[in-house]
Amino acid sequence: MKNSLTLFLSLFLLMTSCRSFDPALLQAIGEPFQTKLPSLKPVVENNIVAIVSVNGLSIQGSNPFDVKSYFENEVKDVITQPYQELQGVIKLKVENYEQKLRALGSFYLYILYTPLLFGATNRTAYSSVGVKIEVLTPSGRTVGEYSGTGDHKEKQALWKDPKSFKSEELQRVAYLLSVKKAVEEAKSKLAQDIPRLIQELKN
Numbered sequence: 617m618k619n620s621l622t623l624f625l626s627l628f629l630l631m632t633s634c635r636s637f638d639p640a641l642l643q644a645i646g647e648p649f650q651t652k653l654p655s656l657k658p659v660v661e662n663n664i665v666a667i668v669s670v671n672g673l674s675i676q677g678s679n680p681f682d683v684k685s686y687f688e689n690e691v692k693d694v695i696t697q698p699y700q701e702l703q704g705v706i707k708l709k710v711e712n713y714e715q716k717l718r719a720l721g722s723f724y725l726y727i728l729y730t731p732l733l734f735g736a737t738n739r740t741a742y743s744s745v746g747v748k749i750e751v752l753t754p755s756g757r758t759v760g761e762y763s764g765t766g767d768h769k770e771k772q773a774l775w776k777d778p779k780s781f782k783s784e785e786l787q788r789v790a791y792l793l794s795v796k797k798a799v800e801e802a803k804s805k806l807a808q809d810i811p812r813l814i815q816e817l818k819n
Contacts, residue, residue: 641789652696659707659708682791683795703753707749708748709750713744713746714742715791740769740770744767745798746798749802751806753816768791
C-alpha cells in the first residue's frame, strides 16, 4: 500500500511539471502578405460546443474563443491593412471533424510506470477540422471562398518535460493547432487570388 501511494504521488508530481496554455499560440503564422487586402471585419462561425467548467470561469477542452482570437490576429497582422475604412467581411467557418482524448488507465500507469518516466505517452489529444475562408463585400456578396483541412495530435509524457502541456490543456492545444493548419492551407489559396479580390471589393 505504501509503495502504491509513493508511486502515484510521484506520478502526480511529474505531471504537475507540465506547462500551461501558451498565449503565443494565438499569434498569426507566417509573414504578412506582400499585397494585402483592404480592411475587412473578421467573423468566425464555429460548430464546436464550448464546455464551461463547473465554476463557470474557464472553458474545458476545445475552445472556440481561441480560434476567434487567433483569426483576428491573422487578419490584422497578415491578410489585411487593418487601419483603413472597412470594405467588407472576411469570415472563417470551422467544421469539427473529430475530437478525442485518450488516456491510460491507472492499471496501465502502474505497469508502465518506468517507461512513462522516460517519456512514453500517457495522454494523447487528437483534433481534425475543416475550414472555409470567405471574403464578402459590404453588401454581403461573396467574392471568394478558400478551403483547407488540418489535424493535430498533442501528446503528454508523464515526466519532467517543459514542452509538454498539462493534461487539461491537451485538447485545447490540439484543436487550436489543427485549425491553424487548416487556415494555412486556405490562406495559401487566398493569397493567389488577392488582385482579383481587391478589384471585386471596389465594385
